[in-house]
Amino acid sequence: MEALRFGNAQVAFMSAWPAQLAVQMAGAEVALAEVREVMHGQEKVEAPYYFSYWVVPKESPYQDLASLRGKKVCFPSPISTSGYVAPIGRLVELGYIPGETGKEADPKAFFSEVLFGGGYAQCWQALKQGQVDVTVIAGDVSEKLYREVLEGTRILEQQGPVPSHAVVVSKALQEPLRTQVIEAIEGLGAPEYRDLMRGFISAIFVRFQRTSAQEHLATLQRYLKLAGLKFTERLG
Structure with missing residues (x-):
């Protein structure tokens, strides 16, 4: 720049x-x-944009984002567009965390613990191991990782196009x-x-x-x- x-x-x-x-x-x-x-979603496409998704394990008792208040989350990186910027914006949009002019929205206003895993694969491991209750996956990761995550989770919400x-x-x-x-x-x-x-x-x-x-x-x-x-x- x-x-x-x-x-x-x-x-x-x-x-x-x-x-x-x-x-x-x-x-x-x-x-x-x-x-x-x-x-x-489940379809591979050619596009200049994609989406990211909030996911929980299939056996998770949580049925929507609202029920995850006070729970633990893993984001891949605090500077990831699809893994942090868009998800945080979506939480503000839905009214789950406050968006105040001149202030950065804080996910800790909704979640009890916020983990930055260093990547989508790391957050997926944290979710599988029960270290967190919810994470985010994006449609631009490797198809292998994406399908593995979707096979083991349920999508609660999405944001985009990214x-x-x-x-x-x-x-x-x-x-x-x-x-x-x-x-x-x-x-x-x-x-x-x-x-x-x-x-x-x-x-x-x-x-x-x-x-x-x-x-x-x-x-x-x-x-x-x-x-x-x-x-x-x-x-x-």
């Missing part, structure tokens, strides 16, 4: 939250969204070079470059598609506002 801001880079590949920060603080523009192979990675361009990148660069990057979505891009961008890359910050990042912006989260506060 700083490279875009100070003119040291004209194009960047970013996940959704840094892309939003680049738009907000560097005046950059989102030009392309990554279309990926993701899971929507935006995929984006190609962000500096406002200083002028025409005709701007269009030429975007078209060249779009061309990397051709089948012959699939293996290359899956090593460079993500293991579930399919192609790029044209978009804008308003279109691609709208739900992220909403969840960030609901949760009162600011990326810069988490860098210190």
Whole structure:
């Protein structure tokens, strides 16, 4: 983001939250969204977005999020869009934790214990071992892990759509070079470059598609506002 801001880079590949920060603080523009192979419910689809899900063990007595007040939760990371930002925003949206202007929503206002596992697989292990009562799984994890989790759990709630990675361009990148660069990057979505891009961008890359910050990042912006989260506060 700083490279875009100070003119040291004209194009960047970013996940959704840094892309939003680049738009907000560097005046950059989102030009392309990554279309990926993701899971929507039980179905594998190609899309520039996905969802994340609150899950409990199949034998769990809890039937909805409301019944989990005072229980234990595992989030994969405090800077995960699908694993923390969107779930916290959803809790605020549902009225389970307060959302106050200028303050970060605190999951401890609802849960008795909040664990950050370091990843979705780690949180799944914590749930299986009974260390927590609920966790979150996202549709962009490996299909093997995703299906394993869903086979052993029940979904109580979902949030999304969560935006995929984006190609962000500096406002200083002028025409005709701007269009030429975007078209060249779009061309990397051709089948012959699939293996290359899956090593460079993500293991579930399919192609790029044209978009804008308003279109691609709208739900992220909403969840960030609901949760009162600011990326810069988490860098210190």
